[in-house]
Amino acid sequence: MEVIEVLHMNGGIGDTSYANNSLLQQKVISMTKPIREQAITDLYCSSLPKKLCIADLGCSSGPNTLFVVSELIKTVNTICKKLGHDQSPEFQVYLNDLPGNDFNAIFRCLPRFHANLRNEMGSALSPCFFTGTPGSFYDRLFATESLHFVHSSYSVHFLSKVPEGIESNKRNIYMASTSPPSVVKAYYDQFQTDFSMFLKYRSQELVTGGRMVLTLLGRRSDDPTSKECCYIWELLAVALSDMVSEGLIEEEKLDSFNIPKYTPCPAEVKTEVEKEGSFAIDRLEVSEVNWNAYHDELCPSDEFKDGGYNVAKCMRAVAEPILVSHFGKTIMDEVFRRYKEIIADRMSKERAEFINVTVSMTRKG
Amino acid sequence: MEVIEVLHMNGGIGDTSYANNSLLQQKVISMTKPIREQAITDLYCSSLPKKLCIADLGCSSGPNTLFVVSELIKTVNTICKKLGHDQSPEFQVYLNDLPGNDFNAIFRCLPRFHANLRNEMGSALSPCFFTGTPGSFYDRLFATESLHFVHSSYSVHFLSKVPEGIESNKRNIYMASTSPPSVVKAYYDQFQTDFSMFLKYRSQELVTGGRMVLTLLGRRSDDPTSKECCYIWELLAVALSDMVSEGLIEEEKLDSFNIPKYTPCPAEVKTEVEKEGSFAIDRLEVSEVNWNAYHDELCPSDEFKDGGYNVAKCMRAVAEPILVSHFGKTIMDEVFRRYKEIIADRMSKERAEFINVTVSMTRKG
Numbered sequence: 195m196e197v198i199e200v201l202h203m204n205g206g207i208g209d210t211s212y213a214n215n216s217l218l219q220q221k222v223i224s225m226t227k228p229i230r231e232q233a234i235t236d237l238y239c240s241s242l243p244k245k246l247c248i249a250d251l252g253c254s255s256g257p258n259t260l261f262v263v264s265e266l267i268k269t270v271n272t273i274c275k276k277l278g279h280d281q282s283p284e285f286q287v288y289l290n291d292l293p294g295n296d297f298n299a300i301f302r303c304l305p306r307f308h309a310n311l312r313n314e315m316g317s318a319l320s321p322c323f324f325t326g327t328p329g330s331f332y333d334r335l336f337a338t339e340s341l342h343f344v345h346s347s348y349s350v351h352f353l354s355k356v357p358e359g360i361e362s363n364k365r366n367i368y369m370a371s372t373s374p375p376s377v378v379k380a381y382y383d384q385f386q387t388d389f390s391m392f393l394k395y396r397s398q399e400l401v402t403g404g405r406m407v408l409t410l411l412g413r414r415s416d417d418p419t420s421k422e423c424c425y426i427w428e429l430l431a432v433a434l435s436d437m438v439s440e441g442l443i444e445e446e447k448l449d450s451f452n453i454p455k456y457t458p459c460p461a462e463v464k465t466e467v468e469k470e471g472s473f474a475i476d477r478l479e480v481s482e483v484n485w486n487a488y489h490d491e492l493c494p495s496d497e498f499k500d501g502g503y504n505v506a507k508c509m510r511a512v513a514e515p516i517l518v519s520h521f522g523k524t525i526m527d528e529v530f531r532r533y534k535e536i537i538a539d540r541m542s543k544e545r546a547e548f549i550n551v552t553v554s555m556t557r558k559g
Numbered sequence: 560m561e562v563i564e565v566l567h568m569n570g571g572i573g574d575t576s577y578a579n580n581s582l583l584q585q586k587v588i589s590m591t592k593p594i595r596e597q598a599i600t601d602l603y604c605s606s607l608p609k610k611l612c613i614a615d616l617g618c619s620s621g622p623n624t625l626f627v628v629s630e631l632i633k634t635v636n637t638i639c640k641k642l643g644h645d646q647s648p649e650f651q652v653y654l655n656d657l658p659g660n661d662f663n664a665i666f667r668c669l670p671r672f673h674a675n676l677r678n679e680m681g682s683a684l685s686p687c688f689f690t691g692t693p694g695s696f697y698d699r700l701f702a703t704e705s706l707h708f709v710h711s712s713y714s715v716h717f718l719s720k721v722p723e724g725i726e727s728n729k730r731n732i733y734m735a736s737t738s739p740p741s742v743v744k745a746y747y748d749q750f751q752t753d754f755s756m757f758l759k760y761r762s763q764e765l766v767t768g769g770r771m772v773l774t775l776l777g778r779r780s781d782d783p784t785s786k787e788c789c790y791i792w793e794l795l796a797v798a799l800s801d802m803v804s805e806g807l808i809e810e811e812k813l814d815s816f817n818i819p820k821y822t823p824c825p826a827e828v829k830t831e832v833e834k835e836g837s838f839a840i841d842r843l844e845v846s847e848v849n850w851n852a853y854h855d856e857l858c859p860s861d862e863f864k865d866g867g868y869n870v871a872k873c874m875r876a877v878a879e880p881i882l883v884s885h886f887g888k889t890i891m892d893e894v895f896r897r898y899k900e901i902i903a904d905r906m907s908k909e910r911a912e913f914i915n916v917t918v919s920m921t922r923k924g
Binding site: 244245284286288293294295296297298301302304305321323324325326327328329334335336337338340 | 609610649651653658659660661662663666667669670686688689690691692693694699700701702703705
């Protein structure tokens, strides 16, 4: 399985699309806004650039895609007004995701988005230029010293590949309490390799003094198989395992499937940043969000009151393409029907939250 | 009709797709290669940039999309070797087309394209970064002084909109020998407005000394309704008009349809470039290409020996989306069946060629 070919959110705007099932990710983006706001304010005030180049890595396709970028542009525009500048800088925005992402859908929204932005910001807003950059952020994506600000939310926890040597992780699809130590080590090794590569490439692309704000799914605990990061996947493994027992999925199929991601604790993030050496950490924070994005929201319809339904849909929008590439399309409805039931049962008995690790950094000189 | 919303080549990779029907455009690109080669060589040798930013405007989606860009990269790489440089500059490539273009298809080809390029060029090739920039080239598309080389082939003859005040152009769909003078003037006025705007925006985006090479469908004759540029559309009007006579299309529908394009002669191009003032013309040349791209080729199958078939398919790939937006999808097969017959008849009786106007320019200081 080539991650670059199969990892993408569900495209389009249908019922199972990421575009229609990304409230959770939006909540996380909103929660981490103050961190970005401080970073872009510091950046702008310390350098007053004529052109501000911003990259959003793992932008996906949906309402969240342009959310962070428009918020950053508005923040800079507000600072410019406060400082009495007639014009904001020009903005060059790079929207990045893997080549399987639905860039057409983003691009077709851009003319209206652009018009709304101009309306809202008025004549002080200088031209904004939007481009799409397909590719893996575990490669170089941008020219040398061409960026001022890099953002990524809920993407960098994906690894460049499934770690090698984890054949013994049978009946699990991610690190789990029952995973052998060698599996846990292989996952951590892959995270170290990938994240340090990520930092190296971004350090080449960012100007000195440039900022980077990343939010990853992570954990508070030192234990990489802690329930707070692995449980959601253990429950999906239960659904798949039940289907193996009933002969609906071949055992070998399940045994050979593993999710290419790693959910680090803050100390692991800090260690890699310090080891790589190009960035100084300005802030490193942990937050949490309920599995069910609607748990404190007005629900758009009755079915959204069902937490199991919401969480299963959210997970489906993210995980379906990678599951389809391994298990085929036909069993997906059944997998997620079972997953929904299992999640609903667990949520009725315990508090269920995702842990977010956010790190804000400055490119050293 | 908003041109930005309806003008794009037929997407996908099906029988009527642009990707499968763009040999003509590729031939034109090959014919004009020496002009681009000279321009990029002069550019590189005079400035020896560390980073070379190239934009291809109206890149479409198909085998031609990456053709010019890869040829430019190879040319620079060859010069670097000749000059004894260890490394080529970094390349930042912007692929531009309107938001309706199939960028997903381009992006999904990029990993393989990139790998082939690296293989072919070897280790002297520095990183190449590819981005997609959706939008109209009658707006600003790129940051100020961010480009070194702009290319466009078979795109800038499209206008930003259908000229106003051409209601009297009944039964025609473009300028024709039977068009009233006011229609011809309206088309020329729109060309002047659009082309000078195009030049102004590109002059802001290009660095001093930057180059631009444009190939437009045009004409040799001073007469804007000359057969050499208008006849192909007159024949499409005949097919549509026949269908009006048979009650298959409403007369009012045909009367209110006009193609947003203009096919200038070299003198008209020269006049606008000189009036706008930012560019010096290095070369201004005219070439021609047979309507039937396969007329001197080994045909992939017997049906390709039919010139009417080839030309109608080529025109369909280009014109169908704009026709569909006005006439609806259902009559398209019938329109192009008739068009094919009409073209075949004319081609059996006379020589039929498209005229290309190519202009190579340098951004003045």
